[in-house]
Amino acid sequence: MTEFLQHLVNGISLGTIYALIALGYTMVYGVLKLINFAHGDVYMVGAFAGYYVATALGVQREPTLGKAVLVFLGAMVATGLLGFLIERLAYRPLRARPRLTALITAIGVSFLLEYGFQLPSFRAQAANLEAALRGWGVVVPAWLSAALAHLPDTFPPGPTPRFFPEPFERVDWTVLGGVHVSNYDVVSLLVAVAFMVGLQLVVYRTRFGTAMRAVSFDARTAGLMGIPVNRIISGTFVLGSVLAGVAALLVAGSRPRIDPIMGLMPGLKAFVAAVFGGIGSVPGAMLGGLALGLGEEMVAGYTSSSFRDGIAFAMLVVVLLVRPEGLLGRVTVEKV
Amino acid sequence: MIRALLLLRSLAPFLIALPVLWAVQRVAPADWTIVLVTMGVNVILAVSLNVVNGFAGQFSIGHAAFMAVGAYTAAEITLAFRDVQVAGLPLAASDAIVFAAALVAGMLLAAVAGLLVGVPSLRLRGDYLAIVTLGFGEIIRVLIENTRALGGATGLSGLPPYSTVVWTGLGVVATVVMARRLEASTQGRALLAIREDEVAAEAMGVDTVGWKVRAFVISAAFAGLAGGLLVHKILLCTPRMFTFVRSMEVVVMVVLGGMGSITGSIVAAAVLTFALEWLRGLDQYRMVIYSLLLVVLMLTRPTGIFGTRELWDYLPRWMGGRRVAGRTP
Numbered sequence: 001m002t003e004f005l006q007h008l009v010n011g012i013s014l015g016t017i018y019a020l021i022a023l024g025y026t027m028v029y030g031v032l033k034l035i036n037f038a039h040g041d042v043y044m045v046g047a048f049a050g051y052y053v054a055t056a057l058g059v060q061r062e063p064t065l066g067k068a069v070l071v072f073l074g075a076m077v078a079t080g081l082l083g084f085l086i087e088r089l090a091y092r093p094l095r096a097r098p099r100l101t102a103l104i105t106a107i108g109v110s111f112l113l114e115y116g117f118q119l120p121s122f123r124a125q126a127a128n129l130e131a132a133l134r135g136w137g138v139v140v141p142a143w144l145s146a147a148l149a150h151l152p153d154t155f156p157p158g159p160t161p162r163f164f165p166e167p168f169e170r171v172d173w174t175v176l177g178g179v180h181v182s183n184y185d186v187v188s189l190l191v192a193v194a195f196m197v198g199l200q201l202v203v204y205r206t207r208f209g210t211a212m213r214a215v216s217f218d219a220r221t222a223g224l225m226g227i228p229v230n231r232i233i234s235g236t237f238v239l240g241s242v243l244a245g246v247a248a249l250l251v252a253g254s255r256p257r258i259d260p261i262m263g264l265m266p267g268l269k270a271f272v273a274a275v276f277g278g279i280g281s282v283p284g285a286m287l288g289g290l291a292l293g294l295g296e297e298m299v300a301g302y303t304s305s306s307f308r309d310g311i312a313f314a315m316l317v318v319v320l321l322v323r324p325e326g327l328l329g330r331v332t333v334e335k336v
Numbered sequence: 337m338i339r340a341l342l343l344l345r346s347l348a349p350f351l352i353a354l355p356v357l358w359a360v361q362r363v364a365p366a367d368w369t370i371v372l373v374t375m376g377v378n379v380i381l382a383v384s385l386n387v388v389n390g391f392a393g394q395f396s397i398g399h400a401a402f403m404a405v406g407a408y409t410a411a412e413i414t415l416a417f418r419d420v421q422v423a424g425l426p427l428a429a430s431d432a433i434v435f436a437a438a439l440v441a442g443m444l445l446a447a448v449a450g451l452l453v454g455v456p457s458l459r460l461r462g463d464y465l466a467i468v469t470l471g472f473g474e475i476i477r478v479l480i481e482n483t484r485a486l487g488g489a490t491g492l493s494g495l496p497p498y499s500t501v502v503w504t505g506l507g508v509v510a511t512v513v514m515a516r517r518l519e520a521s522t523q524g525r526a527l528l529a530i531r532e533d534e535v536a537a538e539a540m541g542v543d544t545v546g547w548k549v550r551a552f553v554i555s556a557a558f559a560g561l562a563g564g565l566l567v568h569k570i571l572l573c574t575p576r577m578f579t580f581v582r583s584m585e586v587v588v589m590v591v592l593g594g595m596g597s598i599t600g601s602i603v604a605a606a607v608l609t610f611a612l613e614w615l616r617g618l619d620q621y622r623m624v625i626y627s628l629l630l631v632v633l634m635l636t637r638p639t640g641i642f643g644t645r646e647l648w649d650y651l652p653r654w655m656g657g658r659r660v661a662g663r664t665p
């Protein structure tokens with residue numbers, strides 16, 4: 001029983017993270033009918049943005065609540081901006097084209113972020129370039145190499161993992177006779193739930209949310225009704241990306257290892273969660289995320305942890321075969 | 337008589353290619369053969385992926401997994417029969433038989449894997465299919481990595497060096513002939529119809545899922561052939577050779593050349609292989625360049641270089657150019 005409760009706790013805490021990421025997929029899919037392949041990488045960028053802000057503020061030396069809030073805000077601003085830019089530069093020009101075109105672009109953007117972040121820092125790259133030029137007998141003017149030496153030497157971060165500084169001291173509690181819960185689990189659950197409730201309010205209680213649902217229902221007609229479709233789509237991307245940034249920080253709290261490809265697996269799994277819940281449906285994404293988190297923890301706990309990554313894809317295949325519209329999804333009829 | 341002529345006609349590409357390949361193999365310096373074999377392997381991969389992505393218009397991004405299945409199957413067979421000589425045959429001929437059998441077995445097993453993946457996933461379309469093939473691709477690789485009989489993460493080493501320019505070249509010819517004939521056949525028409533409009537094709541009585549699965553299986557088999565050829569040149573077979581990055585490389589080749597254009601795939605695969613060979617020192621930029629290429633290409637010329645046309649569609653008429661009226665650009 002204790003074991004079951006422990007898996008339940010772990011599963012819920014993992015599930016809320018998946019749910020936060022899945023919300024971004026589902027909202028973007030809702031308005032654009034596009035799977036934003038780069039969403040997992042937005043999550044990765046969120047973790048790194050938080051890392052850079054935390055390092056700049058010196059969180060390792062002296063963690064305070066104010067700094068933790070600043071780290072969160074920094075990551076949210078960075079991911080929001082990234083989401084906006086991705087939509088504006090990569091997806092909007094292709095909106096009228098076949099969906100396959102946008103999909104290939106999304107894959108391209110995803111790889112650009114993953115592998116761009118794995119490059120050595122700009123300063124190291126400039127130094128390499130200078131050395132190569134010197135090798136070919138090209139003289140680099142002194143003012144240029146002085147300017148190049150001011151390039152950032154920690155960005156891009158390169159392929160080696162970094163470790164996220166602890167924003168506050170870790171406290172472990174044992175409750176109900178043997179179930180381990182840390183203050184990180186509690187904070188992360190509370191923050192995740194707060195953001196989900198907030199999102200629910202935004203989607204169902206504000207003008208923006210109403211416009212978003214209208215665009216999702218029928219973008220053309222929504223445009224004819226005077227809804228600024230482009231602005232709503234931008235806003236949706238920003239909102240989804242911000243949630244991914246939040247999720248990244250919540251994960252980084254308990255699993256501090258961050259690297260440029262950390263977004264790949266959570267991204268894919270959150271996508272599965274979104275499909276499971278019914279892609280395009282906000283409550284569906286939350287439900288799917290929780291279901292996936294619980295499923296993974298239970299399977300990993302009771303059988304073998306090497307099956308962990310297989311669960312998501314097994315779930316995807318079953319859902320797509322049995323109920324392709326997902327648990328809470330609408331059945332779409334294909335029109336000619 | 338007619339039957340013999342037809343047989344000769346279908347064998348002609350191979351009969352013409354054989355002496356050319358043999359001459360190339362004799363002339364090419366040793367360090368060129370690996371580039372040529374890699375290029376051939378990439379052409380096989382790109383053309384075979386084009387059957388699914390280009391002809392049928394289904395976006396699969398898990399090609400490397402089928403390559404891995406073919407590679408491991410072939411590698412296990414040649415390793416098992418490395419020291420066996422077929423009675424009454426010279427060593428070279430015996431080796432050739434073993435290698436050919438290994439390649440065919442690799443193709444068959446890759447086809448089976450393609451069937452297993454294709455049947456559930458090809459009911460899906462577009463983005464769903466892409467993500468499912470990606471997932472399956474990763475699952476197959478993880479399975480291999482965790483199978484001790486296949487060498488786990490370190491893979492198989494000490495493979496006999498059977499792959500040559502001739503073998504790879506024949507593989508390329510076989511793949512291209514397959515793709516050409518498929519495109520011109522009833523099956524090919526069905527696939528093109530599915531690409532152009534799946535709903536309309538289905539309404540016209542095309543068994544869309546069935547044809548898509550068949551295209552997927554054929555494509556997987558040839559990916560397996562490419563895998564078998566590659567590992568017998570590198571003499572090493574590890575799961576790391578068949579990651580997602582490899583699948584992406586092939587996708588970039590197909591998209592760059594133009595989805596649906598066989599010559600486009602060939603040109604793109606050959607050019608990219610050589611470009612990478614020149615840019616060896618820039619290995620860390622490789623994926624960045626690929627991804628930028630994808631995005632920029634989609635934004636500026638989403639049909640790829642050739643679109644669905646072939647190279648000869650661009651030739652002037654007096655050079656044998658045949659700008660077919662019905663071809664969609």
